[in-house]
Amino acid sequence: MPLPALVPALGLIEIPFPRVNPVALQLPGGFAIRWYGLAFLAAFAGGYLLARRLARSGFLRLPARDIGDLLFYLIVGVIVGGRLGYALFYDFPSFAANPTRIVRIWEGGLAFHGGLSGAIAAAWLFARSRGVPFLNIGDTICLSSIPGLFTVRIANFINGELFGRVAGPDVPWAMRFPTDPLAQELIARGAAGMREREAMIEQAWQSGLWQQVRPMVPLRHPSQLYEAFAEGILLGLVLWGLYAWMRRRRVEMEPGTLGGVFMLGYALIRITMELFRQPDAQFTDAGDPVGTVLGPLTMGQTLSLVMAAVGIFLIVRGLRRGLSPAVPEPPPGGAGT
Numbered sequence: 001m002p003l004p005a006l007v008p009a010l011g012l013i014e015i016p017f018p019r020v021n022p023v024a025l026q027l028p029g030g031f032a033i034r035w036y037g038l039a040f041l042a043a044f045a046g047g048y049l050l051a052r053r054l055a056r057s058g059f060l061r062l063p064a065r066d067i068g069d070l071l072f073y074l075i076v077g078v079i080v081g082g083r084l085g086y087a088l089f090y091d092f093p094s095f096a097a098n099p100t101r102i103v104r105i106w107e108g109g110l111a112f113h114g115g116l117s118g119a120i121a122a123a124w125l126f127a128r129s130r131g132v133p134f135l136n137i138g139d140t141i142c143l144s145s146i147p148g149l150f151t152v153r154i155a156n157f158i159n160g161e162l163f164g165r166v167a168g169p170d171v172p173w174a175m176r177f178p179t180d181p182l183a184q185e186l187i188a189r190g191a192a193g194m195r196e197r198e199a200m201i202e203q204a205w206q207s208g209l210w211q212q213v214r215p216m217v218p219l220r221h222p223s224q225l226y227e228a229f230a231e232g233i234l235l236g237l238v239l240w241g242l243y244a245w246m247r248r249r250r251v252e253m254e255p256g257t258l259g260g261v262f263m264l265g266y267a268l269i270r271i272t273m274e275l276f277r278q279p280d281a282q283f284t285d286a287g288d289p290v291g292t293v294l295g296p297l298t299m300g301q302t303l304s305l306v307m308a309a310v311g312i313f314l315i316v317r318g319l320r321r322g323l324s325p326a327v328p329e330p331p332p333g334g335a336g337t
Helices: 003-010 035-056 064-089 092-097 099-103 112-130 134-144 146-159 181-187 194-207 209-216 223-249 257-273 299-321
Strands: 023-026 032-034 292-294
Touching: 023 035, 032 035, 035 064, 035 134, 035 146, 064 092, 064 099, 064 112, 092 099, 112 134, 112 299, 134 146, 134 223, 134 257, 146 223, 181 194, 181 209, 194 209, 223 257, 257 299, 292 299
Parallel strands: none
Antiparallel strands: 023 032
16 A cells, blocks of 8 residues: 555554553552652663763763762752743743742643753852863763653653644544543543542543543644654764764763753754644633744743754854863772772
8 A cells, every 4th residue: 555545544543542640659648659750760860870981981070979969969950940940931920929839849840941951050060069170061961861851751741741732634643642621621620730630530541431532632742752752862862872983983072062962952852842742821822822932932942942052052162172082981990980
């Protein structure tokens, strides 16, 4: 069957949204371990192991024993920056009316660009306190953050948040999300808060209600999976490919160059992904269904343009200064342990 004729047929094959409870483990006293939290735990654990590897190879100008301290700085920076970024850029009126919401991170609401800004500030403070090159630490963070970009986007998918725009029959991998606004009206109307909404969705799965209303819910792009693949795999292959190339050639780029590649690459990916991602409801209205904030750009695209500009500056700076001989690996038992 020719491919053009095959596409409509594939549109009849629908991939159901997987039934995965956002709560990985319910604990006594109303406490819970969520997949979202485990994704961040995996992100920081993976980043820690990669940073130790980079320190032991001589790429990171920091003893491997100090990686734990750096990680502590970054955890605080990412959480504080991510929360403040979300409050300032995405939901300022709500947080201004109820400032205590800023500490209720278990309800969700962390912005990547805010988390990145927090990580940069934390890395700068750490570098200053230890007398190590800030841009070298920045390059290491960019290389080490790749697993986290993947795991957090998968957690977004499990939560059913940040789903994509309505898709047509020419997208055979489109899905119907139980967190879709229409689905919420049908199975979780009147839910007070995130946990009650999730409980009502789980009850709909158990009772069969979700299967009844599912055909009425529109198909959407699983944009979380798009981002997991593009940010966590494609961007990772580029960054680690450049690192492997430097190791083979026994050279190093000017500190900050890999960070520039990361920032430019992520910005281009995010600007593209915003074309498939459902616009933020707080920015949309009848006259602006796309949710633009600066000309034709969404908030994510606007913030990513700033990232792209910084990334281009760092790349051009690195290309002008050229390559330098790589620092030899520290001897076993030396400063790199």
